[in-house]
Amino acid sequence: MIRTLLAVLGRSEGAALRRLIAALALAAAAQGLGYALVVPFFDALLGERSSTAWRWLAGIAAATAAYVALTWRAQNAAFRAGADVARVLHHRLGERIVTLPLGWFDAARVGELARLTSGSVLAVMNIPAHLLRPAVTAAVVPATVVVTLVVVDPRLAAAVALAAPVMVAVLAWSNRTVGRADAARDAIVDETSVRLVEFGQKQPVLRAFGRTTEGYAALDAALVAQHDGDRALACKSVPGLVAFSFTVRLVFAAVLVLGADRALGGTLDAATFAGVLVLMIRFIEPLAAAADLGAAMRLAQGHLRGIEGVLSAAPLPEPSVPVRPSGTDVQFRGVGFGYGERPLLRDVSFELPARTMTALVGPSGAGKTTIARLIARFWDVDTGEIRIGGVPVTEIGSEQVMALVSIVFQDVYLFDGTLEENIRLGRPDATDEEVQAAAELAGLGGTASSTAKPGDAAGRHLDGDELPDGMGTRVGEGGSLLSGGQRQRVSIARALLKDAPIVLLDEATAALDPENDVHIQRAIARLSRRSTLLVIAHRLHTVLTADQILVIEDGRITQRGRHVDLIEEDGTYADFWQARESTRGWHLLAP
The missing domain is CATH 3.40.50.300 (P-loop containing nucleotide triphosphate hydrolases)
Known part of the structure; x- marks a missing residue:
């Protein structure tokens, strides 16, 4: 996932992320060193050299202070990195979207882009801001524990080292299983988003045919599919989490039995064994946290894959x-x-x-x-x-x-602004006279004069030539305050104003x-x-x-x-x- 994030961010922001990971790793190493010093501390405190225990305690305090200072600095950098990630991703998505072929933007992309530019960017922003520190800690602290065990008792270290691949394999299996469920759920969520927007936009049609109490079948089906997808995700997540948690605790039990056997046999000092138990607890805690963290990491990874998919979409060759x-x-x-x-x-x-x-x-x-x-x-x-x-x-x-x-095109989209603003999209630098001329040629000649007061059209549909504020008439979202014929004429006025050769x-x-239609036939004749x-x-x-x-x-x-x-x-x-x-x-x- 980190490699994907680095690729998505680009070289400059990727370098900052690498520095953040190094700072977090250094803080985690200081934490692991503090845990490692527990073993000689217990050995001195419970052994014959109790007077020297304070030295090890001072070392633990110094390592803890270093950990606190490094963590404070690294976490502040992590928050700044999260904000930078959101900024960079929004810019990169925007820059990529405007280069993609217009045919790429089909109806299915609406829900996907809405999810990516809002929820997905926030989820990826969460990786450096909140997820990296526990993830790095889950890797560095157990590694420090294993290194300490090599010094204290190579057999115990070997037992933990042999168990590590098993834990990694179980965690990887869990991630793959849940990852597939995540991907299927994302597709369902995209479909639900599209249907929700459609349900809101098409209320006039639905109400015209009495679809007010029974609901909208397409939306109902999408919501049911999302519910089923959430259940499937939960059902597939639980076995993996339980299996990983059981494996981690099984490793702890094995080390506990092996350590007790060696302590009872006299090959391992009891005080050292007490320190080893503390180490093993610290070994398990970040791994258990990693299992809980896995759900958030998988979710962020799914969002990251979606963003990567848009950024890797091939633009038309130029x-x-x-x-x-x-x-x-x-x-x-x-x-x-x-x-x-x-x-x-x-x-x-x-x-x-x-x-x-x-x-x-x-x-x-x-x-x-x-x-x-x-x-x-x-x-x-x-x-x-x-x-x-x-x-x-x-x-x-x-x-x-x-x-x-x-x-x-037959399907016209108007932006939620004035009539003039929508026509002027054809050529933003056009004069007011040119905009008015294009409007009149497209059959919108009644827009220049009106005795209605501003705001009279708010909240109701405008029919025929009833455009109360002339060129300043608000058209509503998607042109919802205009009739279908008026929206079409605005689109034709845009084309006339642009004055393109084709x-x-x-x-x-x-x-x-x-x-x-007569107005448009005249406009077509002039265009030809x-x-x-x-x-x-x-x-x-x-x-x-x-x-x-x-x-x-x-x-x-x-x-x-x-x-x-x-x-x-x-x-x-x-x-x-x-x-x-x-x-x-x-x-x-x-x-």
């Missing part, structure tokens, strides 16, 4: 000298990609010419969103390559790619009413004149004016062309269009 492309056309050349062992895209090739609009159409799960995310370099492709302006995206670099690309719209009009535009849509009227339409099925491009050409062909696009046309005249009738 070029030493990024190349800035001169053009904004996008080319896919024989691209293959899959999630894990499951292939999704197979030999996909196409081109998005600069300042044109390309529509991507296909059934759900065909790979449309994956294509958009590959352009933004959420991941690197498995085979083939993607080029922007003739330059492979791997040579452009992730930061530069994101500067060239603006993305609007724009990816993934179902950007899915949550819009017909009136605001100044940007390389890729539009993913199930509402086919959105793509009627596209310069080209790509149809993707089962991870392959099966059709390409303009709308007027594709509806004349037998294929998926014509089927989609016919299905849409057949439902054009449908209406819901009032009862």
Whole structure:
């Protein structure tokens, strides 16, 4: 565990941790020396040289004073080291997280990252602050006892030395058993964390379907699984703790019997034997403490493994000298990609010419969103390559790619701030006039004027164009105070404000009413004149004016062309269009 901690902390902080371990070991050695001097003290006090006992007593006092002074200094250093560990880990996690591919951040990472950046960092901080001192003491003091026994009686020392591997083996077995249970429990805790957050965020949906008294089945199952995991952890921990405690006491009993036999046989002085008993008690005490400490150490080690897993996650490779492309056309050349062992895209090739609009159409799960995310370099492709302006995206670099690309996905997240602050994320240095223009172009034109008083929107959902404080309207956590269409329009306003040369719209009009859909169609038309535009849509009227339409099925491009050409062909696009046309005249009738 110490090696892992040193690796996680890095060279500079690792050196400080090594100095701390050395200081703790020196303090523990002073403590062990005090115990070792007990043997000659008893020998002098109970023997014929009682007048010299005070010398050994003075030595014990000096060793104890040295132990107290060294421990006070080392423990203060340990507290400072704990604070430094928390600071370093938070910085290193933050620095690593921003370099990881965006595709790494799936839904399962939410609970994991929340646990790592809060509970796990505190647990690892606890290692130098509270766990190292008893752990070092448990190693150094028994070693000092064994060295003393070598001088006093080699046979007793040999007996303890032979028993040491047995105790280590039992402790290792206990740690492995509990470690596996810990790892399984951590996965369950992550799932529970995700479900708890989900339960809080999705209250409107749950209440709409009457899920207020029975509970939420997914959360209930996660809580039951965590309860079962806690029980399994306890059941697997107890046998190991009992076995180690029994082994330690068995060793003490063996030394006691062997020492008594040698004392009764006259080969070991009774006074010396009394000192040996004191030594053995001091031998057992830190080992017993180590067994109790084992649970905390295993828990900290599990947290440390989780942090190490994030820090060791491979970022996307970045070029030493990024190349800035001169053009904004996008080319896919024989691209293959899959999630894990499951292939999704197979030999996909196409081109998005600069300042044109390309529509991507296909059934759900065909790979449309994956294509958009590959352009933004959420991941690197498995085979083939993607080029922007003739330059492979791997040579452009992730930061530069994101500067060239603006993305609007169907699932929009807004930060708990004002409308203006959320739009301004697209370009923080934009002027107020530019922010307002982007908002109006995205269909949020009613935000500039309002007679409502500030705070009127607090605690209630805003519908339609009811934005009481204009651009200063609070949107709530995740945009909870806005309607779905408003959140989508804010996301589009961000993209418009960023004014990137490549724009990816993934179902950007899915949550819009017909009136605001008109605004977005105008925005799309303007984007297509100044940007390389890729539009993913199930509402086919959105793509009627596209310069080209790509149809993707089962991870392959099966059709390409303009709308007027594709509806004349037998294929998926014509089927989609016919299905849409057949439902054009449908209406819901009032009862």
